[in-house]
Amino acid sequence: MDVSSAVTQIVVIGVGNDFRRDDGVGWAVVTYLAHRAARQPLPDGTRLIRTDGEPTRLISAWEDARLAIVVDAAHAHPARPGRVHRLRLDADLPQTPRSETNSHGFALGDTIRLARTLDRLPGELLVYAVEAADTSLGTGLSPQVAAAVGPLVQRVEDDIVWYVAAAR
Template sequence: MRTHARTVVIGVGNEFRRDDGVGWAVISQLRMRAADRSLPPGTVLATCDGEPARLIALWEDSAVAVVVDAAHSHPGTPGRIHRLELDAGSVTQPATTSSHGLGLGEAVELARALGRLPARLVVYAVEGADSSLGTGLSPAVAAVVEPLAVRVEDELRRRRGTTAGELP
């Protein structure tokens, strides 16, 4: 069994499907910010296409996994951010759906069934406006990338002062 860092932040999506690339954009922003201010020790930044087995492999053995993904919600408000927090004992179905065929919900359910959920899973789902082929985020989604990166970074820093597996 591989041992992963205590905390992993995963940007999920496809940067060639416009707003579906928001997770990757947030990871890119976090990497740029980390050049000036390091993230807490043991933090890994990763991107993933959303395939459930790859997601599970990235968060397996982590005390905390933070996932940023695009979401579809009806009715939707492009750029609106949903925050869901799950622990290994409580899994609920989110009100939004992933923009992928097999989504984060399926990965969570599979990981739960296999006993491979991180101790704490935090999901930031950003409602998108455009998932057509191409690059570049819609203005509403692009506007939340930096504030969401700051929010994730703040959450990671707050976590540093707590015991393993706990988020404030």
């Protein structure tokens, strides 16, 4: 398989809200990647996007991508703030109770199911969910979530390198 910038399109999507504390982790990862890319460029055809997670914007961001990597905050009970979960689309998505949404108003799993129904999924979808400590109003990540950003950026970069190498 020949890989060129026209063929390989990779998108890293940070979902979040900088004014809901740990909910800004997706945006923090994309911002960190952008700063690192200024020194060490990402492969041609790689886009970095920050979104609030509204379903149509999220689907539009990934629909033409060969690989989409989504980073978002997650709630877990009991929570281990800063713990990162890596999910592949080919794995079964957990069912979201109909009464449950996230801070974006629509659960990411529901957005993925909608995109699947509309045939608007990327070629491959990876989701990194970072367990949040605090999504109340305010700015700044909790210490545990902030500590997860650097290692998560490295994992995302590793996924991109692996994908490009595997596509050659």
